Amino acid sequence: MSKIPEHLLYTEEHEYVNKADADDSVEIGITDYAQGELGDVVYVDLPAAGTKFAQMEPFGTIEAVKAVSELYCPVAGEVVEVNAALEADPSLINKDPYGAGWMIRLRVKNPAELERLLGPNDYATHIGQ
């Protein structure tokens, strides 16, 4: 069973959004299910801070032994921080997808978009769990 933390929001493309902090920025990464399906991650290509994305626009690519996949930005916004540790050690995404394996921190443009993301129960249904 993949971990689906209660306090996160999800996309059908298997990204999660963590809005734990009080400010208007969120942390984005891929779910435990996604890392399990991908297998060992060998490289992740992330955008520079300051880059802006529309909702569900690809913000980067992730390369695993199996396949290369695009990463979709769950909500529109501007990248304020990138997890530089992933460059040296992309396996953090496999080991701790919701913690040390986070990818980007995004300043959300339109908070209403957050409400349209999947909750943990919907995401569990989506992956057949």
Add this chain to the structure above:
Amino acid sequence: MKRPRNPTPPFPLQPEPTGLIFERSRAGRAGTAVPRPLVARPATDVLPAAALRAEPPRLPEVPESEVMRHYVELSLKNHHVDRALYPLGSCTMKYNPKVNEDMARLPGFGLLHPMSPDGEIQGALRLMHTLGKWLTEIAGMDAITLEPAAGAQGEMTGIFLIHAYHVSRGEERRKVVIIPDSAHGTNPATAALAGLTVRSLKSDARGQMDLAALMAALGPDTAAVMLTNPNTLGRFETDVVEIARLVHEAGALLYMDGANMNALIGVARPGDFGVDVMHYNLHKTFSTPHGGGGPGSGPVAVKRPLEPFLPVPIIVREGERYRRVWDRPKSIGKMHGFLGNFGMHVRAYTYISMLGREGLRATAEAAVLNANYLAARIEARYPLPYGRGMHECVASGTPFKQSGVRTSDIAKRLLDYGFHAPTIYFPLIVPEALMIEPTETATKDELDRFADALLEIAEEAEQNPELVTAAPHTTPVRRLDEAAAARNPNLRYAFDD
């Protein structure tokens, strides 16, 4: 413990790995004597300092006999279409008839210098001109270039042609290329590399292009739609005529990735179902060597309005004479040195000559029959989420996930049975995908052996999963740490000193 070397010829394969050629090197040994230069001037007199090495390169010092033995030993460990089935989906790894090689080695072809004047290479120009005509006719198109080096470069050429066409009509704003998620994986890369923007379309429940999604995506910014037909699920895009109509109505062009032409050759012509530009892979459909044995060749066929933009030179026939024409002001320029990979043109010409019209059609029919036979034999254990298709089938390894066996394990276990693994984990829309393309050159016996192997592995996956997850067991090198290799590639030989 290192096994002693087998004194008899290495059949079956020696199980231990072969070292690198550097390990056979001994100081002072050589295979050839380099002649003295006619003008004895040290390199320091001729070349600028920046071009000179501080110390000589450390090349392996090996006599010819050792070089030959080293590479023959490697070749005996290699899997190739001359050994057994190589069912790599989307790659059409068919047997390469040896008459192709004989023809390519005729001195009048094999020893030509590409800078020879037209008058001295009339036979070669005629062959390319004729091959171009044949390929144009098979595609149902109007003109062709044989220049691109392989499929991906053919795509690039095609997208450049489409861009040049739009620019010539004052429509430079058309910068979006629409690509379904069942397209060939190189398509999005091509569009991005050509400086255009990719818009990805999800396939519908049939595994085909979703017409409603296409209509929503088409617009005044659309340059082209790139379609692989049959697509990577091996399914024919049955709406292709309607797709072409919608694309043209929006002012865009329809590109077809011809990687899967082996399913259509002699049966359906892309030009007739509305395609404007397409590439072939001579190393797939037309039996020229594929993979390490290449090089490839990716001719691009177009409809008349795109002809002025084709790469230079083109070959023109004037009576009984042929010449290369460079004066083409609208051309996108050159895509490859000289006229492309000419040796592959000779092989493809030979292949078409040997088969003829009926033979080519029979090829496609047998390729489709073989894939469907194989699908029917395995589908009880390996479900086909999108059903059977044309020349390849995409099965899923999901039933074995519960016993901890993944498709990558099944693929590695197949090596123990003496087969090359199929393409795996592609297309992405099928979970745990096994994409199998046996081609027409597999006999029924071989298809049965392959199906039996897959069914036996299915048994093993349930009864004895560790056997499968630890595979391969019989290859010269065993299970490799692919993640470590990709994360920390070690590509240099480490000298002792």
